[in-house]
Amino acid sequence: MADIPAAGTVPEMRRDEELTTADGRPLRVALRRSQRQLRRRAFYLVAPLLVFLLVTFGWPIANMIAGSVYNPEVAHFLPLTSSAISDWDGEDVPGEDVFAAMAMDMESGLANRTIGRAAGRINREIPGARSLVMGTARDLEDMQPPYREAFLAEDERWGDLEFWRLIKRETRIVTPAYYLLALDFEYNSRGEIVERPEIYQVYRQLFWRTAWMSLTITALCVLLGYPVAHLLATLPLKTSNVLMILVLLPFWTSLLVRTSAWIVLLQQQGVINDLLVWANIIDASGRIRMIYNQTGTIIAMTHILLPFMILPLYSVMKTIPPSYMRAARSLGATQFTAFTKVYMPLTIPGVAAGVLLVFILAIGYYITPALVGGESGIFISNLIAQNMQGTSAQLKLASALATILLVGVLFFYWLFNKLIGVDRLKFG
Structure with missing residues (x-):
């Protein structure tokens, strides 16, 4: 007779037995299939947002980065010259093959009206190169091989090694030249990387100015926003609601109007100077x-970005129970000790969120520095915008500057995550 299990006990399942579903499928297989279906359904739900982000955010950034190193003008419009000059050592005037290739490229460039674009690109590095190329191209019909002697007889500048070294350098379709320029470096006539003359060094100074002014604005927002957020979180609801309206009121006004108001207040014949004169202070x-x-930029941007610091701080402070401070006081701590040892550490997530938000917004600001910054208070974003409206080369330089700024922000985000942890942030 088979053993019958005692009442209240569960019979052991043999190892070779496997749980199955009602239709006879193994339970493990059914669970995996169900999880795959749930993941697929979740992906389909977020797919429109993912496509939207890729089209409106990912693709423009990738296009910007590619444009900062893509340099097709000379290589595309002087293809035969680019191929012939690739083996040139740069120590003497190129041989007949390079000059013959240049003559054929000029002939086709005149027919296609593209030679002027290549000449214009070279002219940005060597003034007068456009007139040299275009003048020789127009006289090409009267020239006969060998073209090396014919070109040199036409204009002795065809024997300039710097000119040919530039052409060889510019035939690289992928080049770091614009990143070097964005960091105040450049190629010399021999293709070596050297620092630009001090009179032309502007980009590194602007990057440092943008960084330290953004940090200053962020620090001022913390100093001004912390007590305001504390008042909002501790005052009675009726009073705190009125203060919250005052904090949110700037959002109801155009950024351009707020910045223009600071121009009226801060100018030498403005309201603040008039009050100081009336009070005999100055x-x-x-x-x-x-x-x-720089003073005007810091003051105006601190006012504009202050709500972005107050709101994350308020959202964290509002969740801190008042009983914590009372408990610390009852255990013998002074008001200052209870505030610094108990209350302030609990507000770190809000402080961190506000610092991250304000700094990233400040470092890329454009309108306010452009209106109130003058020459000494503009940010790197103003120079990026200025180059965006220029020629193709200026557009590539703007892309390089923007890419460097993007990398800097990502580095700050990485460092911030290492020191504080993004998972601790609370934005409200």
Whole structure:
């Protein structure tokens, strides 16, 4: 007689037995299939948003990065010259094969009206190169081989090694030249990387200025926003609602209007200087210059970005129970000790969120520095915008500057994540 299990016990399942579903499929297989279906359904739900981000965010950034290193003008419009000059050592005037290739490229370039674009690209590095190329191209019909002697007889500048070294350098379709320029470096006539003359060094200075001014603005937002957020979180609801309206009120006004208001307030004949003169704090002839410089940019941007610091702080402070401070006081701590040892550490997620938000917004700001910054208070974003409206080469330089700025922001985000942890942030 088979053993019958005692009441209240569960019979052991043999190892070779496997749980199955009602239709006889193995349970493990059914679970895996169900999970795959759930993941597929979730992917289909987020697919429109993913496509939208790729089209409106990912593709433009990838196109910008590619444009910063893509240099097709000379290589595409002087294809035969690019091929012939690739083996040139750069120590002497190129041989007949290079000059013959240049003559054929000029002939086809005149027919297609493309030689001027290649000449214009070279002219940005060597002034007068466009007139040299275009003048020789127009006289090409009267020339006979050997073209090396004919070109040199036409204009002795065809024997300039710097000109040919530039052509060889510019025939590279992928080049780091614009990144070097964005960091105030350049190629010399021999193709070596050298620092630009001090008079032309502007980009590195702007990057450093953008960084330290953004950090200054972020620090001021913390100092000003922390007590305001604390008041919002601790005052009675009726009073805190009125303060919250005042915090949110700037969002209801155009950014351009707010910035223009600061111009009226800060200019030398403005409201603040008039009040200081009226109060005999300063003399009428010694009015303070607070606009069209770094001071004006810092003041205006601190005011504009302050709500982005207050709101994350408020959202964290509102969740801190008041009983924590009372418990610390009852255990003998002073008000200052209880605030610094108990309350402030609990607000770190809000401080971190506000710092990250304000710094990233500040480092890419454009309108406010353009209106109130003058020459000494503009950011690198203003120079990027200026180059975006120029020639093809300026557009590539703008792409290189923007890419460097993007890498800098990503590095700051990585460092911030290492030190504080993005998972601890609370934006409200």
